[in-house]
Amino acid sequence: MQNQLRDYLLSQPDSKITIWSNNEGFVWLEVDDLPKVLEYLLTLPERPVWLTHVMNDERELGHGFTLYLLLHLIGDFTLTLAIKGLDDSFPSLTPIFPAFNWAEREAQDLFGLKAKGHPDNRPLILHPGWQIGFHPLRKDIPSESLNDDKYKSVPLPVPNALGEGIFEIPVGPIHAGIIEPGHFRFQTIGETVLNLDAQLFYTHKGIEKLLEGKDLLEGLSIIERLCAVCTVSHSLAYCEAVEKLADIELTRETLLWRTILAELERLYNHIGDIGNMCAGVGFALGNANGLQGKERLQRLNHEVFAHRFLRGVVVPGGLKIIPDSKSLYALKNHLTEIARDFEEWIPLILECYEFRQRAVTTGMLKRESAIDLGVTGVAARASGVNFDWRTAHAHLLYPELAVKPVVEETGDVWARISVRVCEVRESFRIIMTLLREVIITGESAVKVSPERSGQVRNLKLPPLQIAWGCAESPRGTDVIWLMTDEQGKIFRCRIRTAAYANWPAVPLAVLGNIVPDFPLINKSFELCYSCCDR
Amino acid sequence: MWNLLRRSIKMGRLARKISIDSGTTSEPILPELGQSLHIRHLDCGSCNGCDWEMTALLNPVYDIQRFGFDFVASPRHADVLMCTGPASTHLVRAARDTYEAMPNPKCVVAVGDCAINGGVSQGSYASRQGIGEVLPVQVCIPGCPPTPEDMINGLLQIIGKRPINLQKAD
Ligand code: SF4
Numbered sequence: 001m002q003n004q005l006r007d008y009l010l011s012q013p014d015s016k017i018t019i020w021s022n023n024e025g026f027v028w029l030e031v032d033d034l035p036k037v038l039e040y041l042l043t044l045p046e047r048p049v050w051l052t053h054v055m056n057d058e059r060e061l062g063h064g065f066t067l068y069l070l071l072h073l074i075g076d077f078t079l080t081l082a083i084k085g086l087d088d089s090f091p092s093l094t095p096i097f098p099a100f101n102w103a104e105r106e107a108q109d110l111f112g113l114k115a116k117g118h119p120d121n122r123p124l125i126l127h128p129g130w131q132i133g134f135h136p137l138r139k140d141i142p143s144e145s146l147n148d149d150k151y152k153s154v155p156l157p158v159p160n161a162l163g164e165g166i167f168e169i170p171v172g173p174i175h176a177g178i179i180e181p182g183h184f185r186f187q188t189i190g191e192t193v194l195n196l197d198a199q200l201f202y203t204h205k206g207i208e209k210l211l212e213g214k215d216l217l218e219g220l221s222i223i224e225r226l227c228a229v230c231t232v233s234h235s236l237a238y239c240e241a242v243e244k245l246a247d248i249e250l251t252r253e254t255l256l257w258r259t260i261l262a263e264l265e266r267l268y269n270h271i272g273d274i275g276n277m278c279a280g281v282g283f284a285l286g287n288a289n290g291l292q293g294k295e296r297l298q299r300l301n302h303e304v305f306a307h308r309f310l311r312g313v314v315v316p317g318g319l320k321i322i323p324d325s326k327s328l329y330a331l332k333n334h335l336t337e338i339a340r341d342f343e344e345w346i347p348l349i350l351e352c353y354e355f356r357q358r359a360v361t362t363g364m365l366k367r368e369s370a371i372d373l374g375v376t377g378v379a380a381r382a383s384g385v386n387f388d389w390r391t392a393h394a395h396l397l398y399p400e401l402a403v404k405p406v407v408e409e410t411g412d413v414w415a416r417i418s419v420r421v422c423e424v425r426e427s428f429r430i431i432m433t434l435l436r437e438v439i440i441t442g443e444s445a446v447k448v449s450p451e452r453s454g455q456v457r458n459l460k461l462p463p464l465q466i467a468w469g470c471a472e473s474p475r476g477t478d479v480i481w482l483m484t485d486e487q488g489k490i491f492r493c494r495i496r497t498a499a500y501a502n503w504p505a506v507p508l509a510v511l512g513n514i515v516p517d518f519p520l521i522n523k524s525f526e527l528c529y530s531c532c533d534r
Numbered sequence: 535m536w537n538l539l540r541r542s543i544k545m546g547r548l549a550r551k552i553s554i555d556s557g558t559t560s561e562p563i564l565p566e567l568g569q570s571l572h573i574r575h576l577d578c579g580s581c582n583g584c585d586w587e588m589t590a591l592l593n594p595v596y597d598i599q600r601f602g603f604d605f606v607a608s609p610r611h612a613d614v615l616m617c618t619g620p621a622s623t624h625l626v627r628a629a630r631d632t633y634e635a636m637p638n639p640k641c642v643v644a645v646g647d648c649a650i651n652g653g654v655s656q657g658s659y660a661s662r663q664g665i666g667e668v669l670p671v672q673v674c675i676p677g678c679p680p681t682p683e684d685m686i687n688g689l690l691q692i693i694g695k696r697p698i699n700l701q702k703a704d
């Protein structure tokens with residue numbers, strides 16, 4: 001397959017392949033050929049999965065604006081399609097592959113380039129009201145002009161719905177509960193939702209710009225704070241990119257503990273999310289159980305890794321904390337108890353007729369829509385898309401753990417809760433298997449391993465290099481794309497989180513449902529705003 | 535049924551007893567608010583860590599209603615505004631409107647390092663350096679994020695009560 005692909009790419013006029021190995025390809029294309037090549041890739045029997053879409057201002061390097069598309073193909077092959085020399089516009093790929101919708105609108109806002117042929121030209125990430133011509137990711141924008149007095153709040157452009165019996169319900173940006181901010185405009189007919197427009201990016205903080213010029217450790221502390229509940233996944237993705245650039249080999253011990261950390265994060269999130277879904281229908285018993293399970297796991301995180309959200313543990317080249325044998329047994333014993341407890345309370349939810357009745361057929365996301373929109377994680381697997389980065393790509397210790405992807409076909413709220421329940425069990429199994437290995441081999445006596453932190457401090461990265469890293473967060477695949485500048489600092493860091501990939505699917509899943517089911521549907525996707533808005 | 539009973543016995547064990555000391559240590563920050571606070575959460579661009587810890591205040595372990603505190607849905611019902619995040623530019627107006635909608639007397643609490651001084655967002659084009667640039671902050675609860683216990687103690691400080699020390703639940 002790869003040879004055939006390679007021949008096809010080489011047959012494109014003026015294409016240039018700079019990397020081609022068993023797992024990775026990088027090809028420069030002519031601007032006008034890009035849509036055609038993408039179309040070809042999408043007709044392959046196994047459609048590629050989009051990982052990220054990166055616009056970059058490389059004018060100072062003589063490349064003009066550059067666009068990189070990172071795709072993952074069957075056989076664990078990651079392909080980058082790149083075009084350079086863009087001047088004031090780029091061809092929109094959204095009509096071919098709607099997954100690029102937001103990324104292209106974002107590039108319009110942040111770089112001031114026009115996405116030619118894009119069906120929706122409204123601003124996205126910078127709300128309307130910013131000064132005309134303010135495109136913060138252009139490198140030539142003077143730093144003194146980078147402040148927020150360039151913004152005057154104006155009304156958002158939302159589509160109209162007219163006709164007899166049509167109501168409009170505006171909700172947010174400030175919501176009634178403890179939730180993040182976003183504006184939802186429902187157009188309804190009776191109780192049924194006819195259309196939903198979700199305006200996010202209220203928590204946009206310009207993090208990608210902030211990262212530019214930072215060194216790699218400063219970058220890590222910002223990346224860890226993109227979003228609290230996916231801290232480990234984001235730092236794993238970032239560190240993978242950094243480690244590729246610095247050419248660092250990881251020890252088995254590091255890989256093992258990183259796998260455990262990733263699964264601990266999945267556990268507390270999934271268990272908390274199951275509880276929150278119960279809150280979405282006012283089911284107090286289920287909610288209380290989910291929340292107490294999450295609380296116990298977070299306390300365990302704190303006890304073993306000194307942070308309730310596991311911040312500050314994953315560092316380039318290794319880990320800050322490797323549990324000693326005392327915390328190791330604490331981890332094992334508590335997890336055994338929490339797993340037993342989980343099996344005790346989960347039937348209370350799954351066998352509750354009223355809950356089931358609310359969840360089945362609610363908030364359906366069709367498989368085709370999930371594929372077209374490039375949905376990832378639990379939301380994709382609940383809609384019959386068999387994709388989990390843990391099985392799609394050989395990394396950490398996942399290949400030898402034989403992780404089973406959990407796939408459901410129905411695409412409704414019930415499917416999303418079922419996927420989470422099965423993944424919780426799988427995570428418990430993974431952690432227990434790995435802990436057993438640690439106990440048997442009797443490793444792990446040191447708390448902070450000095451040579452590793454030393455390695456981190458002297459980290460020097462090669463100039464003008466590109467690398468990417470991915471991790472399967474509780475919400476889906478997170479992708480971090482990194483390019484260094486001449487001093488080995490960050491030139492560009494593009495963050496594509498699972499929430500960013502999945503948000504466009506929420507309004508689609510809500511259509512035809514009744515307004516009171518919106519909280520439930522929203523919670524079944526359980527997407528963050530912060531790491532989407534950045 | 536039996537299962538349910540066993541669960542409730544277990545849950546009872548989880549929410550540990552805490553001694554709520556009725557003695558006051560200091561002057562309450564806003565005596566007019568009395569001993570029961572109604573709280574409105576306001577996300578001003580946080581990373582959601584502070585917000586999740588605030589959600590944890592409602593779980594069976596912290597259960598803040600027993601202190602006389604509760605979260606309310608509307609700023610019109612609120613005495614206290616708990617703000618998280620550095621005040622991202624897109625939210626400045628909503629933050630002001632929310633504050634305006636609250637009746638007097640009212641108290642603004644900056645929760646977390648971002649809300650106090652901008653945290654990691656310092657120097658960004660799309661955010662202020664703390665909610666103090668937008669609203670009059672009276673109480674700060676530092677941390678990244680502060681633990682639920684820190685938040686309870688911050689709230690107790692408003693009504694002039696002594697801080698608690700939660701024992702470990704497990
Ligand atoms: S203080 Fe820390 S946890 Fe709170 S919003 Fe800021 S980065 Fe997130």
